[in-house]
Amino acid sequence: MTVDDLKRLTLIKSDPKYFMEHAVFTKDGNSADEPCRKFPYHLPYHKDLVETWHKNNLFICEKSRQMQVTWAMLGLHLWLGMTGVDREIYFRRQNFDDALKLLQDMRYIYDHIPETIWPKDLLPKIQSKEGILYFPELNTTFFAVSSGKDKMRGRTPSAVLLDEFAFQEDDNMVYATLKPSIQGGARISIISTPKPLYGSDDPTFRRIIQDRA
Amino acid sequence: MERDLNVELPKETKGYEIWKNSNNNFACMRLHYSADPAKRSKEWKKQASYGMDQKTWNTEMELSWEVYTGAGVYSTEFNRELHVSKIPLSPTSNNPVLLRGWDFGGNHSCIIVQYLNGRVRVLKEYANMGFNTRRIAKEIVEDCNLTFGPDYRYIEVIDPSGLHEGKTSTGMACADVMRELGLQIIPGEQDPSRRIDAVMQFLISTVKGRPGIEIDPSCRMLIDGFAGGYHYPEKETKNQKRNKPEKNEYSHIHDALQYACTRISSFGSFEKSIDFKGMDLDGIKYDF
Numbered sequence: 001m002t003v004d005d006l007k008r009l010t011l012i013k014s015d016p017k018y019f020m021e022h023a024v025f026t027k028d029g030n031s032a033d034e035p036c037r038k039f040p041y042h043l044p045y046h047k048d049l050v051e052t053w054h055k056n057n058l059f060i061c062e063k064s065r066q067m068q069v070t071w072a073m074l075g076l077h078l079w080l081g082m083t084g085v086d087r088e089i090y091f092r093r094q095n096f097d098d099a100l101k102l103l104q105d106m107r108y109i110y111d112h113i114p115e116t117i118w119p120k121d122l123l124p125k126i127q128s129k130e131g132i133l134y135f136p137e138l139n140t141t142f143f144a145v146s147s148g149k150d151k152m153r154g155r156t157p158s159a160v161l162l163d164e165f166a167f168q169e170d171d172n173m174v175y176a177t178l179k180p181s182i183q184g185g186a187r188i189s190i191i192s193t194p195k196p197l198y199g200s201d202d203p204t205f206r207r208i209i210q211d212r213a
Numbered sequence: 214m215e216r217d218l219n220v221e222l223p224k225e226t227k228g229y230e231i232w233k234n235s236n237n238n239f240a241c242m243r244l245h246y247s248a249d250p251a252k253r254s255k256e257w258k259k260q261a262s263y264g265m266d267q268k269t270w271n272t273e274m275e276l277s278w279e280v281y282t283g284a285g286v287y288s289t290e291f292n293r294e295l296h297v298s299k300i301p302l303s304p305t306s307n308n309p310v311l312l313r314g315w316d317f318g319g320n321h322s323c324i325i326v327q328y329l330n331g332r333v334r335v336l337k338e339y340a341n342m343g344f345n346t347r348r349i350a351k352e353i354v355e356d357c358n359l360t361f362g363p364d365y366r367y368i369e370v371i372d373p374s375g376l377h378e379g380k381t382s383t384g385m386a387c388a389d390v391m392r393e394l395g396l397q398i399i400p401g402e403q404d405p406s407r408r409i410d411a412v413m414q415f416l417i418s419t420v421k422g423r424p425g426i427e428i429d430p431s432c433r434m435l436i437d438g439f440a441g442g443y444h445y446p447e448k449e450t451k452n453q454k455r456n457k458p459e460k461n462e463y464s465h466i467h468d469a470l471q472y473a474c475t476r477i478s479s480f481g482s483f484e485k486s487i488d489f490k491g492m493d494l495d496g497i498k499y500d501f
Contacts, residue, residue, distance in 0.1 A: 043248070043249060043250075044226060044227075044248075045226075045228065045229045045244060045248040045249070048226070048229070048231060048242075049242060049244075052231055052240050052242060053240075055240070056233070056239075056240035058237070058238055058239040058240060059239065059240050059241075059242070060239045060240070060241050060242070061241075061242040061243075061244055062241075062242070062243050062244065062276055063242075063243075063244040063276075064244065064245055064246035064273065064274045064275070064276060065246075065273045065274060066246075067244055067246065067248070067249065069244065190239075193272070193273055193276075194272050194276055194277060194278045195272065196268065196272050197278060206278060208234075208237060208239055209234075209239075209241055209243075210433055210434075211234035211235065211236045211237055211239075213237060
């Protein structure tokens with residue numbers, strides 16, 4: 001390891017900004033010319049999103065579609081997983097296949113970290129099996145979880161990403177299940193677009209945003 | 214230029230806003246597609262919305278939460294970028310009169326507005342506070358005092374139904390309960406279409422290039438209601454006329470704003486507000 005490597009890795013580990021700006025590449029299936037693209041950290045909203053997420057364990061984002069917020073969250077949680085030890089991180093979506101897709105996309109980011117930013121031989125080694133990605137040397141594990149109220153019960157997560165939370169079943173119960181983790185200092189990140197409401201619908205996502213839950 | 218990394222919440226900039234909730238402690242971000250400069254042109258919107266119905270577009274892209282059953286009352290005229298202030302609004306001492314619009318019945322709601330140079334500034338909302346008039350009125354008066362300070366005089370523009378007896382658990386009219394608290398009361402306009410028109414006039418007007426109505430960004434129920442949550446029913450029923458907005462969680466705070474707007478040009482300015490003793494309004498004499 002060179003002195004420059006050491007300085008850079010120290011910088012990366014202290015703050016996710018450098019990692020998000022230089023190390024994160026995303027997959028754009030719609031672009032035949034440039035399917036692997038640098039994460040658009042230069043956009044002010046991404047800079048503020050990263051900064052806000054880093055400074056706050058509890059983060060919720062109500063968003064329009066295709067703002068690359070899910071990619072931002074995957075990059076940030078990958079950073080979180082690679083810069084600490086003994087972490088249990090959960091990615092939760094409505095169904096298991098969609099939750100797996102989050103793990104796959106995060107793996108894509110990991111596989112495309114430029115050698116110049118984080119040399120491969122210094123990266124924590126990653127292993128995977130169905131629904132799980134883990135860094136054995138860090139004792140850090142990522143789990144894909146589908147909705148269903150009992151899936152998170154009894155767990156002690158370090159971090160949870162609830163993607164498209166307004167659309168998840170049993171959202172109220174999930175939030176209640178996470179309350180002890182929230183009080184215990186776990187990092188909870190919730191993102192979603194609004195969903196069409198019917199009758200007296202009042203999604204937990206909206207109640208959290210409006211400070212009613 | 215290096216960004217200030219220690220900037221405190223709330224923070225607002227083009228197309229997005231960030232704030233921190235005081236109760237659940239969540240840092241919140243509301244991210245509209247216009248935060249991306251590449252998505253601000255009419256051409257982009259035309260292309261992106263092609264083949265998508267308006268309701269889907271509103272939900273997926275415009276961050277709209279409304280229950281989609283009918284047309285939004287103000288959806289066409291309301292423009293979030295124009296009418297919602299980028300920064301928190303405070304009353305200005307050029308006019309020491311603030312109006313509080315009150316809706317009773319169902320779920321009491323109250324709105325605080327200031328009339329300034331022909332414009333309405335919506336400063337704060339108290340949406341869906343419950344049923345207990347005495348408790349709610351005390352809470353709101355106390356909060357207004359703490360929020361806006363001692364330099365303002367308040368006029369309460371109330372839901373005219375609150376003038377009648379039997380609206381509270383003790384059988385007293387809401388208006389009487391408020392009078393007992395020493396509040397100055399006038400009723401707002403009863404007719405829904407005239408009330409909506411009163412708001413619409415401010416919504417579509419500009420004064421010296423500035424919008425006729427400007428809303429504090431904290432007024433989330435009011436804003437979401439403007440965006441479509443406050444809407445007409447899709448089908449007329451025995452209890453719900455098609456030309457009357459549907460009663461829902463957004464309607465109470467909008468009713469409150471409407472009451473205030475129907476009286477704001479008469480009572481909201483400093484010069485006119487000092488001499489309405491004995492005035493006859495909708496057949497009711499005022500004794501203050």
